Amino acid sequence: MSKIKSNRLKDNAFKYFGIFCTFIGLVMLAIFIGNILIEGLGRIDYDFLTNLPSRKAAKAGILTAWTGTAWILGLTAIIAIPLGVAAGVYLEEYGKKNRLASIVEINIANLAGVPSIIYGLLGLEIFVRILNFGGSLLAGAFTLALLILPIIIVATREALKAVPDSLRQASYGMGATKWQTIQYQILPAASGGILTGIILALSRAIGETAPLIVIGALAYVPFVAKTPMDEFTVLPMQIFNWVSRPQHEFVINAAAGIIILLLITFILNGIAVYLRNKWQKKVNW
Template identity: 60%
Template sequence: MNKELFSANVKDKVFKIFAITCTGMALLTLLILIVDILIKGLSRINWSFFVNLPSRHPEQSGIYTALAGMVSLLFITLIIALPIGILSGIYLQEYGKRNKLAKFIEINISNLAGVPSVIYGILGLELFVRMAGFGNSILSGALTLALLIMPVIIVSTREAIKAVPDTMREAAFGLGATKLQTIWRVVLPASFGGILTGVILSISRAIGETAPLIVVGALAYVPFIPEGPMDQYTSLPIQIFNWTSRPQQGFIDNAAAGIIVLLVFTFLLNGIAVVLRNRWYRKTTA
């Protein structure tokens, strides 16, 4: 018995050391990459970098059109994905029947959240670029990204609504509220923090996507601001990808600076999501 206990303790300690070592190596690699990016890119972070157009001269090149394209792309993406994703989550959780078909749909929605983004790009190329005839417009990119983030929004909406206690619904029904009134005035306010967290996390995923945009025809060089959904566009990840393919060191430094800007956006969105999740958790457990 003592030998078995000793063996179990040794295995536990060995696994703990192994796990700590792997975690430390991963964090060290990430730290090295971030430090390398900061060293190369911080010198290029200035006002002109944000307001200049793309140029063949690295010291004169900026991310103005890429930022404008990224903001426009995310705006149209959210207009498309938010209502469909949230309403789908509400229907599946509150109205949908619990049968084999519903379970099949739920499993596939969860699986779609893990599909590689390039697959969505291929789907968007066939559906929106070719069949719908939208070409390589910002609308094609937004529809493709909407497909990409919609499963995340649906799953997060369902989980947030599922966390609302049934006693709140029963109390609303007891006061004479209808199903719709209960959802609108009780369930959604109580689950708003969780839904918003899922939406922000889905945005942080979409903001860094490059593969689906390349597939649907986003341009690497766009010297103008998109003025409508049918205009051609570029995005910050596409601009970074373009700079990294150039041989000049100046463009590599520009790419590092663009990565810093993208990381700031991503960390900011994830930080907001964490704050909202914690506030919502404290509110629901109070």
């Protein structure tokens, strides 16, 4: 057998192996999601969404969990989006390309892959103990903001890099300043990519449990949070609490909570895909 035929055979073998692995993953995912839908779909109703947690599975609801998730998501977005986008713009448009900048870029990229529990430990020390926020919504939001900041920064920089340099030069040629060029030309052109990165980052934050457990978020909260300094719970923690119960009724409640969490995540990811496709259609370069 010639070397060319051998290489083609290896290429085909790897292709089919990859297809097989992908198929196995999709089948397992379909089984898991199907089982969750069968278990929990019938449990979802108005009372389930509006009832407080209870020791009786039939009366238990996720009101405190989904409102806590909404609080955390909103506060995290308020903290992380301006900081992440501003840092990305500075590093890409203003930062000098030197050795220090290269070290910063490498560290930001590495931070995006750090396990979330590490951010929980950092949040515990800084926000809970030093700043004395306790196990509040604000401590949780700051911790998750640290978690997703590297993702937003990297996404912002990649979106800015995709804007052709000719657009910048044309703006400068018309007499615009650097900030005017960024504000009126670069950011609008890169907005689709930036928004996609932000939504995907928030999608990751919404499903995180480990950092919130470390900073002291509660598994059972009998009231709806009203201020950023209130104690809280979130959907992943409520699901974890129910799954740890021996009664099958609580497992059904957990399956219903997973469906709600998946629905929120799918909606956020769907918005990201829509914005990306809409942005790509507008790109003419």
